Amino acid sequence: MAQKYAALSYCWGLQLPHLKAEASTLSKLREGVSWYDLPKTLSDAVALAAKIGCRWIWIDSMCIVQDDKQDWATEAAKMSTVYQHALVTVIANSASCCNEGFIDKPRKPSVRLGEVSSTEQGKSVEVYGRVLYDWGYHRGGPQSHMIQYTKWRDPVDYRGWTLQESVLSTRYLCFTSGEVQFRCQERKACECGQHLYGRLHNTTDPKELWFETVEEYARRRLTRQSDITVAFKGIQHMTAAKIREENMTCVSMIWLQPKLTSFSASSLLWFRNSREDPAYFPKGLPCPSYSWTSVNGSFIHSIPRQLQNLKFPTRCLGLDVEDTKGKELDGTSIRLLGPLYPATLAIPEPAKPRPGTNYLGIERVELLTALRFHSSFCYIDGPMKRIPISEEMGGGFTLARAEFSNLEESETARYSNKIEETPVFVLLVMIGGEDERSGEGLVLARSAESRDEYQRLGFVTLTNYEPHFPRTPMQEVRIS
Template sequence: MLDLFKSLLPKKERQWCGACLFELNPTAKSLSSDIGGRYEYAFAESDDHEFSYADLIKSSKRGCDRCKALASAFESFGAAGFEVARWEPHLNSPGSPLLEITSADGTSQVFEICSSEAPLDRPVFFADDPSPHVVLCRGYKLSRTTGDNEALDQAAKWLTECRTSHGECRVSDAEFVPNRLLYLGDSRTDSNILELVEKPAPVPYAALSHRWTKETPSKSLLTSNFLDRKQNGMPIAYLPRMMQDVVLVLRRLGIEYIWIDCLCIIQDDKDDWKREAALMASIYTNAELTVAASWCDQSDQSLFRDHSMPQEISVDVAQIDGQSIFIRRRKHHFTWLGIESSADTMAAENPDIEWPLLNRGWVYQEQLLSRRMLHFTQNELIWECFEETRCECGWYDTNTRIFGARDWYKRSPATKSWSQVIKGYAKRPLTVTTDRLPALAGIGKAIASAKDYDPAEYLCGFWEKELEETFFWYLSEPPLHPRPDMRMPTWSWASVSGDVECWQVSLEGIEFLGNDVQYSGDPLLGDVVSGMVSLSGHVASGIVYHGREWKSISESQKDASGTSSILTDSRATEDYGLQIGGQFATFNPDYKLDVPGKGFVPSGSQVLCLLFGRTTSSEWDESGESAETITTHLLLLRHVDGAPLRYERIGVNATCFELDVFMSQSERQQLTLV
């Protein structure tokens, strides 16, 4: 009877704090900002829910224990006193739930409310029963350092799971082994010597992906120390600190051999270097594991990093139904799709700081070719293989559910188009500019094998069978350097430095007539003797300007109101100009062609403008009538002295000149680009 009587009494409506969005404890006083019913009502009018630090303190004083815990956490993070905070469940946009706070100076920081028990199958927002918090995601607390037992046990677990259950990650050539390996000793020994083993029997081995520092050359394998290391080995204590740590990791994982480029290739022997560089595809493809020193870029830097400072560690804010809830800074992550697409609202992300290794030219092919990679980052260990991407903090668990896991996992290089490879690789810096093609040779070899391409059809960074999709490339940023002094034809993207993209729309009247590229060795290694491509297309004469002459022209093209009649290329810098007939436009050079030296082009020089594409756009007037405009994409070519009908490439002009106007001044012509 008592139970019946209780059931007839009106139930008290659940109250949710208007600041922290946790359920309000019964002893706390109510505020007008609190939410009745379900916490979703906080998002009834917006995709996010805002509160200030002052709101948090006010709610703490009225008795909300969760607000008090959050305020204490923000003090630990050094983020107290923020101006506005936004809970964002990301229901209508990609990304996992988060809390973004903005300070008075406009700087933003991103946090997450996490629980190891949060569901992965759907956002908690859609749960039938209210979750402990609306903006909750699956997450795990990190170990204090990336080199402690907890972190290395996790790495061992990932490796074991991959070996036993991932069919796609198994080695493709069990008989392959590099020409040299370093023997670390088995897990039962504590040897302080690395043995240099030549022509080893097929054994499981690891590879190291690392960024060379000023210290690396002094430790490298050279002709002068080769015999001594072959006979006596190399003291582990003589290695850079990072490599000593790698030895520790691999012994812990039970891998007894490792290949390290600077210690397994004789660096001052050109023949040895070329021979071993040609094996890069096989070395990384068949490695049992590639260890990536992803955050290391300084001499004597450890592979491991302690991240137990108060502003970096997780802070508990609630214990609800046995479920621990904590808040932490969101860590940066990368995906197979690319670093730039990895961290939704984290616009302040700087890959050069977070992962200096991953932006290097040589490392690009190491990433693409390796079946398994274990990344040591500033904050945690990250695992990549063909069937999983994992991290210690659990961010990938949540986000692969949201985005679709398969798009985020590693893929073989053959799954990328060559234009994607060029775009991903070209922007990455190299210490030695002549490594531009050698550092891509491993990917080239893998793609040649997968697509049955003949290496003889490799044309200075292009595949002949994909020439139409890649040949008309352009810098997607203003040039920063003069033309590099290396023997590379100007029509190759490898002849310049910077972010490169390829025109991938139908070509306009272009016909490739043939090519002739001569190498002194392996075509994929790019030791070019000469290279030319012949084609035909519509061309018109033009003049290029820069410096004072271009500034004077720019001023003369302004009317009384200051409006300029110069046509603007959206990709171009204002420092260079092109004239065709009576019209002037900006253009984007392939390099800083106004710098004296190799490739210098005097202002006022005659050029040939080759039409290779078109862009169609429409504009509507006030009456609703539309007008269609078709503009040209032009390759700018300069005549090579003493060579009839031979031209070198110097830049691109896009979406400026109307197609009909250009065609009225053009003629079809056969050209040879060198």
């Protein structure tokens, strides 16, 4: 688009826009829409765009035909480009819906601290202080301890789609609940003038930025969980352009290469943390188990900044796709070759309610490897089920992910879910530390239908008694 235009990043809210592009409204929209007929958030954005000299503004609800699946798929794939090429993105951060507006919302830049008496003139002076908020790119500052992390989140900060809209924008005006913020490729500015503490916006390392952005994205929510890949695709493309490592491929949002490095190994080694909110596996979601896109919930990555002498015994042999040329590599299985340790996994007691919440805590997981280690900590990705293996496949039992339609169903099942000791495997991905005593890997379960196919169940850290890990045969596994 040759013309200068603005773009809007906002929340639709539960009350959907009464004016949106649909097959039945296209002709009316083409005739023109009165500014007074627009929802308040949209009319605020149009007025602001006009004031800064933009004749055009891109608004998703009016520029994508919402009831046309083909048009939606085509335009959704290009949305990242829309925000990259906009003259400015207007972020209605503080508006929870399209009818709320954001320009005239009251903000409290200062608070009254008290009065100071003046003995010379017999008068008192009111003293006010500037409020230091951690909204927007101040989040991560001295006021936003992790326990209060959600305190400094505006409505837009909970939406999955809006993350790449701000990250990819060359410049934006963000209307937070505390102040207006500006960011471009050269500088950041705000009304309060405090230092910029937010890590997400300060790092220049594309690999570090990837992990921090992915973890921020996982804390957000999507109306349709099937959008989890497309709503992050623009950030993937941006990262691919900045990373310069040989034979690097991103498949289902996991970075892989034949010989793993710290970056690609950490990409595989994501895990659920006990401090995070509960997660579940959405039913029917076509995402492979090795990818975080298969989980609805937050997580973190294992980034071995402190470990020395890192080694990566596992290699990536390839992807199970017929033709990767010109195609997005999503939903495929990967083939890895590495040390595979037999183990058993059990959950002796169901998860217990977490104090002060409506959700359950993390289950106590017992993971025992055939080779004894000094310690091991296992983090499972979500609820599991124990299923029988047919006699033709050797008999016995294995584990598989338990899929549900929503979090409430998943939590109900977890409340009574106990898992007896069941065979699993540990694939050692990374070794490090003094005398190579520490290791990290994936917990895998063999498929009940195929001897060669595995499913990821979780993440494990291992510490060995003796220097160097015990040798075990290298085995090929296909994870889907």
